[in-house]
Amino acid sequence: MVSLLMTFLTLSSFTIFILFFLKHKLYCTCDVCHSYLTSNWSTQYNNLCDWYTHLLQNSPSQTIHIHVLANTITANPKNVEHILKTNFHNYPKGKQFSMILGDLLGNGIFNVDGDAWMFQKKMASLELGSVSNAFDNVKFHVESRLLPLLSSVARGKDGGLIDLQCVFRQFSFEYICRFSFSLDLNSLELPFTVSQLSDSFDLATTLSAKRAMSTSPVVWKAYRRLNLGSERKLKEAIQNVNILVEKVIENKKKLGFTKNQDLLSRFMEVSDDRSFLRDVMVNFILAGRDTVASALTSFFWLIMNHPEVESRIRIEMDRTKNRKQDQLATFEEMKELHYLQAAIHESMRLYPPIQFDSKFAAENDALPDGTRVKKGTKVTFHPYAMGRMETIWGKDCKKFKPERWLKNGVFKHENPFKYPVFQAGFRVCLGKEMALMEMKSVVLGILTRFKLRLVKPDGELRFEPALTATVKNGLPIIVGERRVASH
Template sequence: MAAISAFATWLIPYSHFIFFTVSLTLILLFVRKFKFQPWCGCHVCQGFLTASWALKYNNLCDWYSHLLAQSPTGTIHVHVLGNVITANPDNVEYILRTNFNNYPKGKPFSAILGDLLGFGIFNVDGDLWKFQRKMACLELGSNSIRSYAYDVVESEIQTRLVPIMSAAAAAGRTVDLQDIFRRFSFDSICKFSFGFDPGCLTPTLPVSEFAAAFDAASKLSAERAVVTSPVVWKVKRFLNVGSEKNLRRAIRSVHELAERVIRNRRDNLAGAGDGATSASNGDLLSRFMSTTADDVFLRDIVVSFLLAGRDTVAAALTSLFWLLSQNPRVTKLIREESDKVIGDGGGRQSENLNFRQLREMHYLQAAVHESMRLFPPVQLDSKFCRSGDVLPDGTPVAGGTRVTYHPYAMGRMAAIWGPDCTEFRPERWIKDGIFRQECPYRYPVFQAGPRVCLGKEMAIVEIKAVALSLIRRFDFEVGSLPSQGGPRFVPGLTATVRGGLPVVVRERED
């Protein structure tokens, strides 16, 4: 052990040089391999070699959408990346339901997010996933937890979100709506998951250490997925240099705070006496405490819910308001519908809004779903083929291959949504005045099959409540985003608009 310690001490000053040498060697081997062994003869891989997607498309996902639309089967095989990508609903159903056991998350994916999510529900397969899924299903399916979640969201809207927007309107100040939504959703999900208020959306818009660490951990974890080979980030992690050093620091901050909240909650329950139970508290952490005493396991579960519930809701709201700014007709119809259901005049702030009223707003429901069709919060999702298989469209898949289904591209497929697939038209979801749900394998925004999102209904309610509260009271004029081609997204786990969503806020005139 002493010899190993001495060697490690000697190695540290040279770690950057070693990392550079190893990386350069890997790149040279990669280039040499593909110099003599072309990626493949298909037009897709040749497109990788000869075309620059950035010259024609705003986002890499737009380029994939183009390639998938050109494919007769809606599937492409990018051999150089070892990735089968599909926008074919039959394939999606096969992967997510019919042959579910052959397409797990897989160890490569678990390794990418493992340091941040540990053994949380979104990062595991098999019995550990089944146990957490069953536990989460029991808790999230209860009326009491849904009511608690709605109370948290409505309180955050009325006490923080609306006042901040009113202040911005009074001052004639431009605000970054994406940043506001991220702060809102982080406060809400922390209250719901931990019973902890980080105060990101208080009037001074403070920088939260927890939110900043969580942002960094999410961003740097996502960057692992875009490197040429996992060997690169694993070497950097071993040497504790560069982005991996920053990631380790960010994850440590997230975990330390989460563990501190868990300890405090246990102490509070212990101090409350025998009459207090974990499940008697509204937040998710307190409820999970009644099923397990493992604090690390609790931490992983709750951090997973933070990741799922924060960025996805913020992304959905950001895209919705961008689309509404481009389609004032839809905004007008949402306001007219809400006036019929809630009433006009003083009802704009939705103090009396409830579940029943939200359910009656079919056009609002359609607009939210239509927005996520065009701009899903999670633009693509991957599984790993356990053993060799053939997809329903005839595409062969070797064991160990990454298989990606692409909701972003699917929303732009004329074969699925018709020739007007690129238009924002909520009416496509309405039949005889009633909102009609689409087949989840044509619209896998919330996944589908055994892994369908358990928080789907709560997320939609939150998005609708926020959207309605703001639409009824304010007008929004979007600033510097391009009107053609849509927003540009930063690569990551969820859809984040590059540069934010700057808007001028104005109080509505009667």
């Protein structure tokens, strides 16, 4: 009883402090801040990112300020280049960012700066640089796991109904564990199923992202201290994730390892710190699982709404030589699929897996568009909004048009600061080529064998608040098998 009373009094004190803090420190009367605090933006826009896009489209400098968040948000390519390259050292992740994601990501590569980041980047690049080696793992998971699952669903009693986003999350989760840790999740003894473990990752990333949307860290810190609400759920989800991590590290130590075996083995060669190894694993699972699953979900939603694009992909696919119709293209053949490459890039232009990314200014600065940035300000560049800017992509910027990436039928890259889907500059994504290869393999495998149809073909994608773009309520589809003729 005394414990309950103390908890109540502590929570009440925190609540009073929070209300006082918000009133006197974060109060702003401008329309933008009022709309954010009251969620009035949701009466006109399905997603927060769509509202930000609207504000950025109507800003002469393509830069806006959300005062209550102390956040400067930009969709200006020159500003993005300044943040990610020209004045890179003034825009680290920062302690504020690391604090928000610290419980989940720890001191992993995506949550640190300086020497710690540089060391992990160097180690990871040794493993992620060999895309051809990764192809064998992708091919195994597509042919042995993904396609048999979809075939079973197509013939099942539910009439081919399945949540495609859930399928891609499971697929990419199992693949990244096999590639990075030589781990077959289906062979590991765990106190829960693989899908439950995947759900724990979902919950942990979603709740961590909600911390970032808070107007003050005081709120979530209070709930974490008292182990209440979303912070209690986050703690439980991370505990489940840590069970997997401990199992993998323990197995590695028992079985032995060499530095050329996989990503985890490389790190274990230089460190036996379990906390550090845990952080390495969680960061690469998160990056390899969520981003690819998000990109594939949006891609298939787009081509199911644009059958002419699917048709062109299939025509290009059928032109590849030396294979039967039901076989995956080889790694070398995939390099020649320029239209598929264009369609994937165009999909991520409209629906980037990471919709926005933030840094914190270490010192006072001025962006190329003239925006003054004070020390400690959160500075966000917004790939989602940038993909919808007429000043960057032209008047047809909202149209799904893979052809914009082709020149005389050959895929052409864009300026990475105009298209920062894989970041750019010094923090450019190490796994970019591997992720593109994985996506191509999945697309070719599915389109060769199956016909997909949306359960609800109308409407727009709605996203949950998360670290990566997560479609609200999933992507329910009907899957049916194609008639495959051998050559």
